[in-house]
Amino acid sequence: MKFADLHLHTNFSDGTFAPEELAARGRLLGFAALALTDHDTVEGCARMAAACTAAGMEFIVGTELTAEHDDVEVHLLGYLLDTQNPKLLSEIARFQAVRQDRIRQMAARLNQLNVPLQVESVFALANCKSPGRPHVARALVQARLVKNLDEAFERFLKKNRPAWVPKARMSALEGIQLIHQAGGLAIMAHPGLNRTDEIIPALVEAGLDGLECFHTKHSTTTSEHYLEITDRYHLLVTGGSDCHGFSKNKPLIGTVKLPYEHVERLREAASRKTVAALKP
Ligand code: AMP
Ligand code: ZN
Ligand code: FE
Ligand code: FE
Numbered sequence: 001m002k003f004a005d006l007h008l009h010t011n012f013s014d015g016t017f018a019p020e021e022l023a024a025r026g027r028l029l030g031f032a033a034l035a036l037t038d039h040d041t042v043e044g045c046a047r048m049a050a051a052c053t054a055a056g057m058e059f060i061v062g063t064e065l066t067a068e069h070d071d072v073e074v075h076l077l078g079y080l081l082d083t084q085n086p087k088l089l090s091e092i093a094r095f096q097a098v099r100q101d102r103i104r105q106m107a108a109r110l111n112q113l114n115v116p117l118q119v120e121s122v123f124a125l126a127n128c129k130s131p132g133r134p135h136v137a138r139a140l141v142q143a144r145l146v147k148n149l150d151e152a153f154e155r156f157l158k159k160n161r162p163a164w165v166p167k168a169r170m171s172a173l174e175g176i177q178l179i180h181q182a183g184g185l186a187i188m189a190h191p192g193l194n195r196t197d198e199i200i201p202a203l204v205e206a207g208l209d210g211l212e213c214f215h216t217k218h219s220t221t222t223s224e225h226y227l228e229i230t231d232r233y234h235l236l237v238t239g240g241s242d243c244h245g246f247s248k249n250k251p252l253i254g255t256v257k258l259p260y261e262h263v264e265r266l267r268e269a270a271s272r273k274t275v276a277a278l279k280p
């Protein structure tokens with residue numbers, strides 16, 4: 001039985017593993033295929049592809065975009081897209097700038113609260129173009145300003161806590177179009193986490209290609225619920241661990257094993273789109 005993990009983060013966003021470390025773990029766990037879905041970037045894909053190929057695994061290019069529809073936050077996974085697509089690259093660069101600016105705002109809020117975190121220490125630790133709250137939390141721990149990541153989020157960084165700054169999100173409809181014009185497939189990430197059922201029909205209407213039915217934080221019942229929805233709308237099924245490496249707990253890679261047939265369906269759907277796009 002072949003299986004895949006289609007939701008993984010590296011240190012090109014807020015994961016702790018380098019692409020090579022992640023691929024090595026995937027290999028040890030027996031995966032046939034891995035996808036990389038770093039937040040607002042495709043930069044790690046080249047190294048991850050090389051590492052997967054060297055380890056005898058298949059690699060699927062991906063990214064995870066933060067979007068919204070009707071004020072509901074929704075994460076969009078884009079798969080099998082062209083990582084050189086100019087529009088994709090310019091849009092993700094814009095959101096990377098938003099992320100960096102948000103880090104500055106969160107550091108300024110912390111400083112106002114008499115928490116002397118230096119913003120440069122966050123950027124140095126993140127060492128990537130897509131920094132996020134986990135980097136702020138890790139920098140706070142490193143500077144001994146909090147005891148652990150939980151304290152960082154509970155006291156300062158969680159939504160509506162004093163150092164929290166909302167993140168600008170793209171519209172989900174634009175996100176789907178952005179992924180499609182780059183030749184990719186748009187999948188709603190972890191629908192059971194955001195409880196985004198009510199917006200599914202509108203996104204399907206806008207061309208959403210599938211749902212991430214299997215996710216570390218989905219119970220069996222939740223997965224079954226979303227499988228039923230993919231059946232109803234004829235959508236693709238994906239799944240992944242959403243592993244961020246070493247954060248609070250041990251690495252999540254290996255907790256979700258997506259049957260390989262879904263990877264084949266994903267590839268078939270992507271090639272059908274390419275063929276359709278080539279028709280006059
Ligand atoms: P951001 O994209 O900057 O808003 O950060 C979101 C990331 O922070 C998510 O991918 C989570 O991994 C992490 N995160 C969010 N809330 C918490 C929390 N309460 N404790 C630990 N990590 C969290
Ligand atoms: Zn993340
Ligand atoms: Fe997500
Ligand atoms: Fe994720």
